[in-house]
Amino acid sequence: MPLTTSEVLLLAIGLLAAAAVVLLFAPGLIWLRQRILGGGSEAGDLHAESRAGSNHSASRALVPHSGQGPGRTAVLEGDEPELTPTADPTLQDRVIRIVSxxxxxxxxLFAAGSGIWAAELPAIVVLVAATGLTLIVLQDVVPRTPIRELKGPLLAFLIIGFAGVLVALTGxxxxPFAFAFPLIVGAGALMVAPxxxxxxxxxATAAYLAAGLYVDRAPDTRALVALAANLTGLxxxxxxxxxxGREQRRARDAAIKLSTVDALTGLYxxxxxxxxxxxxxARSDRSGRAFCLVMLDLDDLKSVNDRLGHHAGDQVLRGxxxxxxxxxxxxxxxxxxGGDEFVALLPETDPTGGWVLAEKIxxxxxxxxMAAIEPPPTVSVGVVSYPADGRSADALxxxxxxxxxxxxxxxxNRVGRPPGGSAVVPIEPFEAEPGRGSGERAG
Incomplete structure (x- = not known):
């Protein structure tokens, strides 16, 4: 039996809708799979390293990781990078709650007060109640479970599904409720990637067409004009x-970068x-795992500025x-x-590992x-660990x-510990072989 035009259209839109559902849910499903398998997060790697023992904790500091920009450096165990271009989740959740x-x-109120859909009113009331209950579950229960990354796609699917059933029940x-589809899409586009x-x-297009053609398989001219107008607006x-939304995220990203990144060096x-x-x-107090802090200061940077100018001093700082x-x-x-001082926070690192990293730097x-700068710049480095050398940020x-x-x-031009600080495993200073660079030593 040959398919009608409406059936062909529904089939095509259904395939597109299936692809859209996959696209909406894919990021959350990938994240969930990584969390379950424990192989896709830096936190998993961090736990693996900490379980490997103190010898590995010391030796891993010798492995270079080039190209680390501020936007790709994690701050906490399991955290996402700080500079991800996303909307404020608290504000976003509040807006979704109010609008929904x-x-x-x-x-x-419209359905009960107008009397236009008296026959469909019980179904509309059940639909509103079921949607409200599901919203409560998605907004207050799902965020506390491992599938919280799927909350956004589930909300989108729920709201579009509600609009589709409502349109099918009301003409x-x-x-008159078909305007919900353009509003849903427009609001969602402000908060997600293109x-x-x-x-x-x-x-939304698939839901609108399915609801409309379910009611009338052979729409008249007025219905087709309404369809075209609503899809155009959508x-x-x-x-x-x-x-x-893209421009807002770019502006927010730039503002965050200005407030968190040093303009001269590109570090935080x-x-x-x-x-x-x-x-x-706070994380260390919860987990019971110590960490190290390294502070280094350029030796005699003032003499470089005095002899060669501040441009040369800036070049040294960037280097x-x-x-x-x-x-x-x-x-x-x-x-x-600040000035010519740099710091590095090393989670899950014992004093020996911190010392190795400091010596390598x-x-x-x-x-x-550096070209045209003699003598070559050097740094003096201090290594401390938490909680042995301080129980607060200021003390550390x-x-x-x-x-x-x-x-x-x-x-x-050496690495030191605070006077009276805890001891570390003695490490002999690395000596470079003739003709070999620090990258080869690290291997």
Missing amino acids: WAFLMAVA GLQS RLALALAIL YLLAYVGASV NRTFFFAALEREI VADVVRGGVRKIDVAARY RLTVSEQG LMSADRAMYASKRSGK
Whole structure:
């Protein structure tokens, strides 16, 4: 039996809708699979390293990780990167709650007060009640479970499904509630990436067509005009929402970068680092796992500025920042602490591991040198650990500062511990073989 035009259209839209559903749910399903298998997160790698023992904790500091930008450095165990371009989840959740419940109450009032859909009123009431109950589950129960990453796609599917059933109950293509589809897509496009906005638009189109053609398999001209007008508005709002949302995320990303990243070196700034240190202390208190903090200071930078100018001094600062950035892991937090001082926060690292990393950075700075700058710049480094060298952020930073200045008093270009600090496994300074760079030593 040959298919009618309406059936062919429904089949095509159904296939597109299936693709849209996959696109909406794929990111959350991938994240959930990684969490279950334990192989897709930095936190999983971090736990694996900590279980491997202290010897591995020391040796892993020798493995270089180049190209670490601030936006790709995790601050806490299991956290997403800080500079991800997403909307404020608290504000987003509040807006969704207000709009969803306002729309549900408006539908119930219009349906009951107008008397237009008297026969369908019981079904509409059941639909509103079921949708409201599901909203409560998605907004208050799902976020507490491992499938919280699927909350967004599930909400989109629920709201579009509600609009589709409502349109089918109230007149199909010419339903006065058909405006809900463009509004849903436009609002969603403001909060998600453009590809997800397109998936949302396709899913809404499929729901609208399915609801309309379910009521009337052979729509008249008036119904087709209503269909065309609503779909035009839907895709225009999707485009506008995606464009505005993208620009908002870019502006927010730029503002976050300005407030958290040092403009000269590209490392995090002091404010960001202090907040990260406070959170790491709280995490360490919960888990019982210690961490290290490394502070380093350029030796005789003032003489470079006096002899060669501040441009040369800035070049030295950027060079040292590159060395620090290349020496830390993705889970570490490296920052310019101020002036010619740098710091690095090393989660899940014992004092021996912190010392190894500090020694590697010191050697790399002194050996790589810089063109037209003689003598080559060097750094004095201090290494401290939590909780042995301080029980608060201020105390730990003061201990690191004392350790660093102890290195300077001992002759500069060396790694030190705070006076009276806890002992570390003795490590002989690395000696470079002739013709070999620090990268080969690290291997």
